[in-house]
Amino acid sequence: MALTREELATRLELSSPSRIRVWETGLERPRPRFVPRLAAALGVEPLYLLDVDPDDPPLAALRLAAGLATNEVTAPGLSVMTYVRLEDGRPGADPSTRLTTAIADVLGVDVPRVDAAVRRSRRDHLAVASFGA
Template sequence: MARPLLRGDRLQAAREAAGLSRDDLAERLELSSPARVRVWELGLERPRPRFVPRLAAAVGIEPLHLLDVDPDDPPLAALRLAAGLATNEMGAPGVSVMTYVRLEDGRPGTEPTVDAVHAVAGLLGVDEARVQAAIRRSRRDHAPLAPSGG
């Protein structure tokens, strides 16, 4: 599955609801220019993962609400973005970056180990049940892309 997209319309609506101009938001995020906020709102560019939780905090909403996913059933990639982490930051004792990538991509195969789920949960700052549900969601999202036997 492709990385979830930041919903520029949601960012703009939340920014306006918070009474912030693009200049205000850019200043809060320590950006050199409000032009970056504009391109994010227009969907012309994606922010780096580290900006997702910072944007959400600045406009007073949960990070998952900025993404084009169901916040109640997000795939693993959305949890990672909501935590502000890049894929290459997902290695820890119990899970390699490549193992994490396979989980995020929803690749079928063996179930993740208890240690891997625990490590991912720790990195993302969520409970293990949330990680397991996100892995299942990632697999469901990936399933239509799997080649059919024939």
């Protein structure tokens, strides 16, 4: 089903369809809270909108698919800073089961999905770091 910009803006409760045009042209990306709503309106999975491999997404993509900003990924035993380090793919010890369970609960995915996303984020970080070396 094709939607006009006006129809999509109405479904997303935007004040103007111009925001849709800005997203379409790539001048800006939708705020995290709009990603799941936009995907639902378009009838696609949120990861489809994020230009990532849906079978191997990095942690940031799982967060965006859940509609959360980084400062919203917090829970008992999970600080925003700890989460950001994992999302950035910074090297370090593997996160504990308790930590990945907390992240999985906040993002609404299962623990193996979080573990795989952390590994993907670290591979991506390593690739960028070695490219600049």
